[in-house]
Amino acid sequence: MGVKLKALLKSPWVFHMATGSCNNCDIEILDCLTPRFDVERLGILLAGSIKHADILLVTGSGNRQSMERVKRLYEQVPKPCLVVAIGECALSRGIFIDSYNCPLPIDKVIPVDVYIPGCPPRPEAIIAGIAKLIEKVKSKA
Amino acid sequence: MSALIFLIIFGFALTSILGLVASGIDRKVTARVQYRVGPPLWQPFIDIIKLLGKENLIPSGASKLAFLGAPLVGFASVVLVATLLWKNNLTPAQTLGGDLIVVLYLLVIPAISLMMGGFASKNPLASVGASREMKLILSYEIPFSLAVLVPVIKAGFLIRLGELINFQAQNGAVAGNLSGFIALGVALLCVQAKLGLVPFDISEAETEIVGGPLIEYSGAPLALFRLMKNMLLFVLPFFLIIVFMGGFKVAGWGLLWSVLKYVGLLVVITVIRNTNPRVRIDQAVRFFWGPVTAFALIAVVLAFLGK
Numbered sequence: 342m343g344v345k346l347k348a349l350l351k352s353p354w355v356f357h358m359a360t361g362s363c364n365n366c367d368i369e370i371l372d373c374l375t376p377r378f379d380v381e382r383l384g385i386l387l388a389g390s391i392k393h394a395d396i397l398l399v400t401g402s403g404n405r406q407s408m409e410r411v412k413r414l415y416e417q418v419p420k421p422c423l424v425v426a427i428g429e430c431a432l433s434r435g436i437f438i439d440s441y442n443c444p445l446p447i448d449k450v451i452p453v454d455v456y457i458p459g460c461p462p463r464p465e466a467i468i469a470g471i472a473k474l475i476e477k478v479k480s481k482a
Numbered sequence: 483m484s485a486l487i488f489l490i491i492f493g494f495a496l497t498s499i500l501g502l503v504a505s506g507i508d509r510k511v512t513a514r515v516q517y518r519v520g521p522p523l524w525q526p527f528i529d530i531i532k533l534l535g536k537e538n539l540i541p542s543g544a545s546k547l548a549f550l551g552a553p554l555v556g557f558a559s560v561v562l563v564a565t566l567l568w569k570n571n572l573t574p575a576q577t578l579g580g581d582l583i584v585v586l587y588l589l590v591i592p593a594i595s596l597m598m599g600g601f602a603s604k605n606p607l608a609s610v611g612a613s614r615e616m617k618l619i620l621s622y623e624i625p626f627s628l629a630v631l632v633p634v635i636k637a638g639f640l641i642r643l644g645e646l647i648n649f650q651a652q653n654g655a656v657a658g659n660l661s662g663f664i665a666l667g668v669a670l671l672c673v674q675a676k677l678g679l680v681p682f683d684i685s686e687a688e689t690e691i692v693g694g695p696l697i698e699y700s701g702a703p704l705a706l707f708r709l710m711k712n713m714l715l716f717v718l719p720f721f722l723i724i725v726f727m728g729g730f731k732v733a734g735w736g737l738l739w740s741v742l743k744y745v746g747l748l749v750v751i752t753v754i755r756n757t758n759p760r761v762r763i764d765q766a767v768r769f770f771w772g773p774v775t776a777f778a779l780i781a782v783v784l785a786f787l788g789k
Contacts, residue, residue, distance in 0.1 A: 345535035351528045379518040381509075384525055389692035392539060392700040395532070419537035419700040 346482055349395055349421060350475050352384035356394030356418070360411055360447065362401030365461040366428035370398055372464040380468060396423045396471075402430035402437040403447045415451045423474060426453045427467060429460040454478075492572075493565030501713035502526040507745075508715065508752050515756045526712055530705050538701035541603055548602035553699075553706035556595030560713045563588045567643070567720055571730050574644030582641045585721065586630065589676065592710055593619050596685070599707070600695025611694020614763050615685035618675055621770035622682075626672035628778035632656065632665035633725050635785040647729040655728040661784035666726045668778045670747070673718045674754055675766070678711065681758040682766055719747040 359367050373380045374387055388394045391414055403411065415424070426447055429435040437443045447453060454477070457470035506523040513520025540546060563585055570577050578584075593615055600612030633656040634641060637649040656662035675682035686694040696707060723730050723743050730740045761769070 344531060348528050348532035348535060352525065352532045376516050376518045379513070379520070381513065381521050382519040384521055384528060389688040390697045392698055393693065393696075393704065395536075417539070419539055421536070 343482075346421070346478070350478060352386075353395045353423070353471075353475075354386045354388040354393055355396045355398050356388050356391055357398050358400070358411065358414060360399060360401035360403040360407040360431070362428065362430055366400035366431070369461045369464055369467060370400070370427065373467055378464050378468060380471075383471075385471070391417050392419060394418055394422065396425060396474075397451075398425050398427055399431050399447055399451075399453070400427045402434045402440070402443045403445065403450070404440075404442045405444065408445065408447075408450050411447070412450055423454045423478070424451055425455045425457065425470060425474060427457045427470075428462060429458060432456050432458055435460065488569060489561065489565045492568040493561045496568070497561070497564035497713050497716055498709060501709075501716040502530070504715045504748055505712040507748065508755075511749065511752045512756055515753075526708075530709055533700075533705035533708065534702055536701040538703065539698075541605065541698050544604045544698070545602045548598055549698075550703060552595045552599030552602060553703045553710065555598065556592040557706050557710045557713075559588045559591035559595070560710050560717060563721075564713065564717050567717065567724060570643040570647065571724060572732070574647045574729075577642060577644045580641050581643050582630070582634070582646070582725075585643070586627065589718070589721070590619060590623065592714060593676065595710075596695045596707070599699065599703075603695070603698035605698050607691045607693075608695050608697045611685045611687075611691050611697070615695065617763050617767060618682065618685060621767040622672040622675040622774075625668050625770055625774045625778040626676075628775065628782055629665040629669040629672065630725060632661050632781050632785045635782065636662065643724055646725060650728040655726065657726040659785075660789045661781045662726055664777055664781040664784070666722065668774055668781065669722055669726070670750060671774055672770075673722065674751060675770070676718055677714055677751070679751065679755040681754070681761045683760060684763050684766060687760060715748075715751075716744075719744055719751070722747060 357367065357370055372378060397415065397418065399411065401407070426432055430437060431447050434440070434443045434446055455470050455474040457467055459466055462470075503523065505526040506521075509525060510520045510523060540549060566577075566581055566585055566588075570581065597612040597615050600608040600615065633646055633650075636656050636659070637646055640646055640649060650656060657666045678686055686696065691697070696704065699707060720730060723740070727743050730744070731737065732740065
């Protein structure tokens with residue numbers, strides 16, 4: 342594994358992208374950053390700008406309006422970058438699977454590396470998902 | 483030739499390592515203040531290495547030269563300041579005349595480079611951040627210059643840093659007097675604004691203008707900007723130590739005392755940053771032009787009276 346990848350896994354800055362979610366998953370993501378869970382000890386920081394991000398946290402069912410923006414934002418992330426889908430909606434559109442407004446699940450639009458199920462997933466589950474993502478990238482390299 | 487080695491070893495290598503360690507201490511202390519564990523001490527090193535390995539994106543329509551040149555300009559000026567300060571500190575006798583003024587000018591350039599990069603990146607939020615940075619420079623430069631005037635008056639109008647150090651070695655630190663102490667407090671507040679830390683991180687406000695001038699930067703230029711900021715975290719307190727607190731001695735027990743001086747200033751900066759909310763730009767300008775400038779003027783008058 343190169344120095345580049347090692348450093349990336351030791352300081353992944355996350356960007357938080359809601360594609361029309363009910364905000365529950367977003368609140369759970371913010372919980373991970375609170376002193377109780379403190380993901381900064383793993384080097385994780387919340388990036389304000391998409392140009393600073395290494396990991397995209399996608400929540401929500403992805404409607405017609407937002408999917409175009411998701412695609413455009415994914416193209417703006419400096420590579421290498423990873424994508425994490427958080428919550429039932431981001432995985433399979435959840436209860437909106439029959440909706441006229443949600444034609445495609447998110448992984449048909451951008452490549453997703455890790456899926457974290459739950460409605461919403463607990464902060465522990467999100468941290469475990471990120472840890473599994475890091476393990477996956479390590480074993481691949 | 484020896485000047486070049488001095489520039490690389492002291493100006494760049496040593497200062498950047500110390501700056502990154504200082505930034506790590508700052509993040510760790512911040513975490514402990516908030517009852518967190520916090521990142522490991524070497525986290526800033528990992529961040530810089532990671533950013534160097536990332537893709538470098540230039541926004542379409544941006545001025546390429548200014549966009550990529552801005553971090554270089556800021557970084558170069560910080561390296562130059564660090565070299566001048568180390569040179570003065572280690573060999574006070576052989577330095578150029580009037581380098582206090584050179585250092586004061588060079589310390590403005592990092593902020594100007596941020597403005598340059600912000601305006602060049604063709605992003606409305608970056609422009610807002612850059613214009614706030616400009617207002618902030620206008621507000622804190624007056625009290626900062628006045629505060630630095632106090633040791634100059636004390637030492638009998640010497641404007642060479644080496645002579646200031648020698649003067650303090652004979653007559654005690656400037657900060658030991660009433661006027662010097664007030665001036666140090668004023669300068670510390672200005673340093674907080676120069677570093678762009680809370681409560682004066684108005685130009686970069688992550689939550690309202692998502693990083694301000696840095697919003698469009700990624701990869702190596704962002705790494706350079708971050709390294710510049712981390713080096714400033716060492717260089718600015720170092721400047722205050724030289725001007726107000728009798729220099730940074732590196733021999734024998736003096737080293738311990740010097741490190742204590744630096745850590746003391748760093749802890750004050752960190753505590754200010756952790757116990758204050760961000761102020762608005764108009765509040766910051768009013769604060770610096772009002773009470774802070776008044777205190778700086780009082781310090782100058784007291785210095786003339788010999789207090």
